[in-house]
Amino acid sequence: MKRFEFQLRISAERYLDYYRGTVRQVVVRCPDGVSIQFPASLLQPFVTSEGIHGSFVLTCDDHNKGADLRRSPVRN
Numbered sequence: 001m002k003r004f005e006f007q008l009r010i011s012a013e014r015y016l017d018y019y020r021g022t023v024r025q026v027v028v029r030c031p032d033g034v035s036i037q038f039p040a041s042l043l044q045p046f047v048t049s050e051g052i053h054g055s056f057v058l059t060c061d062d063h064n065k066g067a068d069l070r071r072s073p074v075r076n
Contacts, residue, residue: 004058005072006030010043012051018043042069 006028010018017023018040027037038058046052046069055072 002060002062002064004030004034004036005055006036006058007055008043008052010052012047012049015043015047015051019047038067038069042067046071 008028018026024040025037026040026043027035029035036058042058043052046054046056056069057072058067058069060067
């Protein structure tokens with residue numbers, strides 16, 4: 001199982017491109033320098049009126065299939 005941690009800051013206005021389907025993939029760079037790409041549809045549960053902001057974890061199998069996106073717990 002592969003695990004990728006990253007931060008996202010997408011404004012509500014910018015997210016409209018993903019919502020409308022004009023942009024279908026999200027590309028992010030993890031703190032360790034690895035770039036990953038995943039379907040924008042995985043972001044839908046995290047959209048607020050302000051967009052999408054926070055720390056996230058993407059997991060997938062060793063063949064980069066079966067992606068699961070979750071919000072990271074807030075650390076104190």
